[in-house]
Amino acid sequence: MGGMARVSAALWRRTWLRASLTLTPPLAWFLVIYIASLALMLVTAFWTVNPFTNVLEHSWTFTNFDQLFTSTYLTIIARTLEMAALVTVTDAVIALPFAYYMARVASPRGRQLLFTAVLLPLWASYLARVYAWIVILQKGGTLSWAFQQVGLGPVNIGYTNTAMWLVFSYIWLPFMIVPVYGALERIPDSLLEASGDLGARAWRTARSVIVPLALPGIIAGSIFTFSLTLGDFITPLLVGGTNSQFIGNVIYDNIGTANNLPFAATLSLVPIVIMGVYLLGARASGAFEAL
Amino acid sequence: MKPRRRHGAAGALIAAAAVAMAVVSIIPSAASAGRVAAGLSVPTANLPVPSSIGKGEGKLNLIAWAGYAQPEWVKPFEKQTGCQVNAKYPNTSSDMVSLMANGGGGQYDLVSASGDADLRLIYAGDVRPVNMALIPSWKQLYPFLQSPSFNTIAGKHYGVSFEFGPNVLLYNTKTFKTAPTSWSVIYSNKYKGQVTVPDNPIQIADAALYLSKSQPKLGITDPYELTQPQFNAAVALLKSEHPLIKKYWDAASQEISLFQSGTTVVGAAWPYQETTLAADKAPVASTIPKEGATGWADTWMLAAKAPDPNCAYKWMAYMSTPQIQAEDADSYGETPANTQACAIMDKIAKGSCAGYHANEPQSYFNTIKFWKTPLATCDNGKNDCVPFQSWVTAWTQIIG
Numbered sequence: 001m002g003g004m005a006r007v008s009a010a011l012w013r014r015t016w017l018r019a020s021l022t023l024t025p026p027l028a029w030f031l032v033i034y035i036a037s038l039a040l041m042l043v044t045a046f047w048t049v050n051p052f053t054n055v056l057e058h059s060w061t062f063t064n065f066d067q068l069f070t071s072t073y074l075t076i077i078a079r080t081l082e083m084a085a086l087v088t089v090t091d092a093v094i095a096l097p098f099a100y101y102m103a104r105v106a107s108p109r110g111r112q113l114l115f116t117a118v119l120l121p122l123w124a125s126y127l128a129r130v131y132a133w134i135v136i137l138q139k140g141g142t143l144s145w146a147f148q149q150v151g152l153g154p155v156n157i158g159y160t161n162t163a164m165w166l167v168f169s170y171i172w173l174p175f176m177i178v179p180v181y182g183a184l185e186r187i188p189d190s191l192l193e194a195s196g197d198l199g200a201r202a203w204r205t206a207r208s209v210i211v212p213l214a215l216p217g218i219i220a221g222s223i224f225t226f227s228l229t230l231g232d233f234i235t236p237l238l239v240g241g242t243n244s245q246f247i248g249n250v251i252y253d254n255i256g257t258a259n260n261l262p263f264a265a266t267l268s269l270v271p272i273v274i275m276g277v278y279l280l281g282a283r284a285s286g287a288f289e290a291l
Numbered sequence: 292m293k294p295r296r297r298h299g300a301a302g303a304l305i306a307a308a309a310v311a312m313a314v315v316s317i318i319p320s321a322a323s324a325g326r327v328a329a330g331l332s333v334p335t336a337n338l339p340v341p342s343s344i345g346k347g348e349g350k351l352n353l354i355a356w357a358g359y360a361q362p363e364w365v366k367p368f369e370k371q372t373g374c375q376v377n378a379k380y381p382n383t384s385s386d387m388v389s390l391m392a393n394g395g396g397g398q399y400d401l402v403s404a405s406g407d408a409d410l411r412l413i414y415a416g417d418v419r420p421v422n423m424a425l426i427p428s429w430k431q432l433y434p435f436l437q438s439p440s441f442n443t444i445a446g447k448h449y450g451v452s453f454e455f456g457p458n459v460l461l462y463n464t465k466t467f468k469t470a471p472t473s474w475s476v477i478y479s480n481k482y483k484g485q486v487t488v489p490d491n492p493i494q495i496a497d498a499a500l501y502l503s504k505s506q507p508k509l510g511i512t513d514p515y516e517l518t519q520p521q522f523n524a525a526v527a528l529l530k531s532e533h534p535l536i537k538k539y540w541d542a543a544s545q546e547i548s549l550f551q552s553g554t555t556v557v558g559a560a561w562p563y564q565e566t567t568l569a570a571d572k573a574p575v576a577s578t579i580p581k582e583g584a585t586g587w588a589d590t591w592m593l594a595a596k597a598p599d600p601n602c603a604y605k606w607m608a609y610m611s612t613p614q615i616q617a618e619d620a621d622s623y624g625e626t627p628a629n630t631q632a633c634a635i636m637d638k639i640a641k642g643s644c645a646g647y648h649a650n651e652p653q654s655y656f657n658t659i660k661f662w663k664t665p666l667a668t669c670d671n672g673k674n675d676c677v678p679f680q681s682w683v684t685a686w687t688q689i690i691g
Contacts, residue, residue, distance in 0.1 A: 067684070072684075072688045075691070076687075134548065138552045138554060140552050140553065141552070159537060159554070237541045242536050242537070242690065243691040250687055253492075253687065258492075258679065258683035258684075259385050260683065
């Protein structure tokens with residue numbers, strides 16, 4: 001026990017030793033598993049695959065980046081970004097009034113029910129929900145049938161980018177509602193009352209008090225909706241039409257089909273860079289406090 | 292390679308994996324086998340082959356496409372031979388090749404490799420010769436699959452051909468009163484927005500096959516060995532087809548629902564889609580148009596360091612029998628290599644023999660150009676062919 005006590009005393013005296021001993025295992029894990037794999041990917045992006053032997057060639061080249069900045073891939077990157085932004089805005093627009101009702105209007109019981117309703121879809125498989133949407137949107141599907149019942153004629157939006165937008169907005173909606181709810185719940189009643197006392201009507205209060213205070217929540221939610229859409233490749237595969245490839249689909253094809261790891265690595269850097277910029281912006285806006 | 296029997300959530304993942312597999316299961320032709328052989332030698336060519344099958348080792352480790360080791364035929368095999376079967380299911384041909392590295396590493400016994408992997412495995416010395424005298428049903432295989440150049444080099448067999456299938460032209464019988472005779476229907480404005488083809492770079496070969504007949508002056512002789520001008524012509528054709536396409540399908544189930552709902556009326560498909568749709572009474576039929584079709588074929592290959600050779604031989608013999616060939620054909624949705632499997636297929640599922648073209652004459656099989664990896668080193672000796680990587684890049688451009 002004497003030895004134990006000495007070690008303990010030594011650790012107590014030297015805080016740096018204590019800290020480094022505690023931090024080393026998680027830090028090592030982080031460095032080896034996370035940073036090292038990212039670094040390896042970055043390095044791979046500068047290699048090529050020999051077209052004759054299909055063997056990885058470890059010589060430095062910018063070929064992959066030249067290829068990346070051609071119109072084919074820029075179009076795909078732009079499409080992915082555009083969809084991610086569109087889905088984020090859609091979800092924010094739906095989530096704000098919904099979360100407001102949950103946080104400030106509904107009875108405790110009603111709030112519980114709404115929460116369950118929001119989170120329930122997350123219990124079902126992603127794929128099951130996407131497949132359900134295929135049935136809804138396809139030719140002669142539920143949506144088309146419903147439109148015909150009210151005399152609006154058949155709609156056929158299955159396998160289009162519109163279908164992708166609907167499905168993405170639906171699938172990621174809970175990830176927007178929850179943080180927005182968190183932000184709205186924290187607004188003190190006194191602020192709303194003060195706004196009313198100063199003569200602001202409901203719309204003015206919403207615009208000048210509620211939305212600014214909900215903004216960190218919206219940005220936090222947008223990190224989810226934006227990054228999840230940005231990285232998805234299954235919904236484009238299943239629901240998309242002819243011009244609906246995402247960055248993820250091209251990465252998938254280059255790994256699984258072409259065995260062209262270097263170009264896949266190059267493409268993978270695109271969402272990493274985009275999300276890096278996005279997260280820096282989100283941090284500047286104080287969104288992480290709402291998480 | 293195309294396992295595609297699963298439905299629902301897990302099925303979709305498998306289907307997605309199957310897509311990846313389908314893409315990479317590509318069969319080398321006779322010509323390429325001969326060419327590679329000219330400059331290369333097979334490291335395992337002189338390994339001894341057994342003259343009889345001994346007592347089973349009690350276990351058998353397979354690398355197989357998902358769906359190739361179903362309990363329906365694995366259980367009876369285990370009971371018969373005492374060989375406990377363990378199967379590993381890789382997603383792609385590349386995965387198969389890496390798992391088989393170093394002769395299977397002394398861990399794996401057999402691999403159900405597709406043609407593109409075959410030659411890579413043979414010339415890497417990962418598989419060893421097989422004595423066909425120990426595979427009684429081998430003589431019942433279609434002659435063109437007994438010693439195909441993708442698994443047989445200089446008279447030495449490096450495996451037993453398993454099953455195969457064509458990529459057919461699927462059409463709605465309400466739209467087409469008579470079967471279309473040419474692939475031109477999928478390139479024709481007439482069916483704009485009602486066409487579907489696989490989301491697969493190898494589809495460029497389908498376009499090349501069509502061009503080889505419709506534009507003979509391009510001089511396309513092998514749809515997998517395209518010079519840059521030939522390749523450009525095929526890509527241009529596919530780009531012009533793009534506005535006609537409703538959906539580039541990724542999983543068999545996707546194409547099935549496209550035809551079921553009437554969203555598409557014509558497209559490229561596997562026989563599996565047709566039989567599944569027909570079973571649901573959907574108005575569809577399939578045909579191999581006059582230009583011919585592309586297709587796939589698999590082989591059970593013996594690992595160079597197989598730890599359980601006796602069980603492996605028993606498995607190859609068992610899997611070649613008409614009964615098991617028929618069971619796999621019906622369960623998996625492809626054509627058996629054994630000529631005697633037809634009647635049994637019909638017993639399992641009525642009409643499946645004709646459905647999977649197991650009763651066709653040799654002339655039918657001659658029309659199938661089996662998939663193989665497009666290599667830069669093509670047969671003309673000039674090494675000016677377009678490699679598969681460029682096919683993938685071009686495909687990304689085509690589908691947008």
